Amino acid sequence: MGNTLASIASVKKRDPEVPELLADLKTLPDVELTEVGKLIKKILLLENSTGNPQDFETVYEAPGPLESDECRADTCCVWKYVAEEMEIDFKGPAGRCKEFARQATCLGFHDAGTWSKTQGGGGADGVITLMGIRYRSTINRGLKEINSKMWQYYHKFHKYGAGMADLIQMGATVGAVVCPLGPRIRSFVGRNDNSEPAPEGRLPQASQDAEPLIALFEDKTIDKGDLITLLGAHTIGQQRFVSEQQRHSKGGDPHSSTPGVWNTKFYVETPRNDTPKRIFKFHSDVSIAQYEESRDCGGYAAAYIRLSILGVPHINNLIQCTGVLPLRTESYTAPDEKELNEWLDSDLSQLVVLANPSFTSTPQSKRIIGL
Ligand code: HEM
Numbered sequence: 001m002g003n004t005l006a007s008i009a010s011v012k013k014r015d016p017e018v019p020e021l022l023a024d025l026k027t028l029p030d031v032e033l034t035e036v037g038k039l040i041k042k043i044l045l046l047e048n049s050t051g052n053p054q055d056f057e058t059v060y061e062a063p064g065p066l067e068s069d070e071c072r073a074d075t076c077c078v079w080k081y082v083a084e085e086m087e088i089d090f091k092g093p094a095g096r097c098k099e100f101a102r103q104a105t106c107l108g109f110h111d112a113g114t115w116s117k118t119q120g121g122g123g124a125d126g127v128i129t130l131m132g133i134r135y136r137s138t139i140n141r142g143l144k145e146i147n148s149k150m151w152q153y154y155h156k157f158h159k160y161g162a163g164m165a166d167l168i169q170m171g172a173t174v175g176a177v178v179c180p181l182g183p184r185i186r187s188f189v190g191r192n193d194n195s196e197p198a199p200e201g202r203l204p205q206a207s208q209d210a211e212p213l214i215a216l217f218e219d220k221t222i223d224k225g226d227l228i229t230l231l232g233a234h235t236i237g238q239q240r241f242v243s244e245q246q247r248h249s250k251g252g253d254p255h256s257s258t259p260g261v262w263n264t265k266f267y268v269e270t271p272r273n274d275t276p277k278r279i280f281k282f283h284s285d286v287s288i289a290q291y292e293e294s295r296d297c298g299g300y301a302a303a304y305i306r307l308s309i310l311g312v313p314h315i316n317n318l319i320q321c322t323g324v325l326p327l328r329t330e331s332y333t334a335p336d337e338k339e340l341n342e343w344l345d346s347d348l349s350q351l352v353v354l355a356n357p358s359f360t361s362t363p364q365s366k367r368i369i370g371l
Contacts, residue, residue, distance in 0.1 A: 019046055020221040024316050037316035043305050053301035054184050060323030066160060076321035078160040079170060079189060082153060083324040086174040094336055096260025097179035097236060103146035105233050108172025110140055114198035115310035116219050122202055123311010125194035126164030139203050141241050165191035169308045177325050179236050180332030182262035184325055185301040188318040206282035213284055220310055226303035228288060235266035239280055253280035257344055261332055276344035
């Protein structure tokens with residue numbers, strides 16, 4: 001730990017003074033920007049007073065059934081039906097977001113995050129799922145179930161205009177807002193799908209130190225503050241494969257004491273030594289969580305919008321469909337708080353029983369681990 005802290009302390013601040021613009025927004029004059037182009041430009045430049053990255057109020061009403069001409073005529077209509085189906089799939093019985101929501105949040109990052117400013121290639125183009133077998137690579141192993149779900153959505157909604165790249169990013173924003181207290185991130189559609197595999201080595205590993213991680217994300221125009229903010233997504237997570245590599249049988253262990261709830265406990269708990277036994281900390285998170293940066297939901301929303309359009313060449317032509325998202329759950333009390341806390345502090349053997357899906361037959365244990 002001493003070495004980690006020393007290495008963090010030596011990381012010089014390289015964040016650009018002004019956040020970088022992306023793709024066509026870098027070159028188009030303001031007079032040629034669409035309303036969406038102007039909005040995304042403000043969000044990227046962190047002009048929060050006029051470019052709020054969240055919208056808590058707008059509700060989109062579908063003009064007709066999915067198959068109707070009225071629905072086909074309105075780009076956002078199919079997305080209303082997609083988001084409704086995702087909400088049902090993503091929400092668990094205790095009101096927390098469950099594994100599909102967690103994986104969808106991570107999948108959005110793993111698709112878009114393959115983009116590199118200096119080397120090109122990759123980006124939010126749906127290829128992670130369209131290439132089918134890529135989830136089998138170690139880094140994407142925890143995304144198998146959401147990949148299958150995305151194919152189900154694709155088979156049902158593609159004929160109405162929903163592409164895979166947009167399905168994945170809509171999944172990430174539905175995934176976030178379905179978690180109690182989660183951000184309601186403005187959601188845009190109109191990305192192109194691609195079937196060219198993304199270059200390898202563009203995604204981070206949990207074993208990495210802060211310095212290479214910061215450099216990796218800077219090459220995606222994501223500065224240190226945004227990286228820390230984005231890592232807040234781990235507050236909902238329950239890893240399954242990192243513990244396996246470390247020879248622990250702790251699959252399903254969460255990264256905060258409130259798995260499936262989108263709060264800031266992750267930041268408070270990650271650097272501490274007195275957290276409940278089951279909390280599983282990635283080396284990368286412990287290393288990075290020492291930084292003092294913006295950690296609120298608004299920060300996440302702006303950083304995620306940037307991430308969700310990496311590699312998209314025509315940002316000015318995207319369409320905003322934020323109104324299709326479920327509304328945010330603004331307060332949450334766990335109905336099973338006592339059992340959850342007992343589980344979080346339980347020892348390894350009990351955890352294996354609770355966390356191994358083949359043993360989780362009781363509704364209570366399913367609720368606790370979010371299955
Ligand atoms: C330094 C950067 C990052 C590293 C090293 C990292 C690493 C990991 C690892 C190893 C897992 C566990 C996979 C498993 O065993 O199932 C995970 C889960 C997760 N990651 Fe990250 N991640 C990073 C950044 C991000 C970002 C930027 C986001 C979102 C924008 C994100 C969202 C998630 C979520 C939601 C989960 C939970 C998945 C679940 O519970 O099934 N991560 N991450």
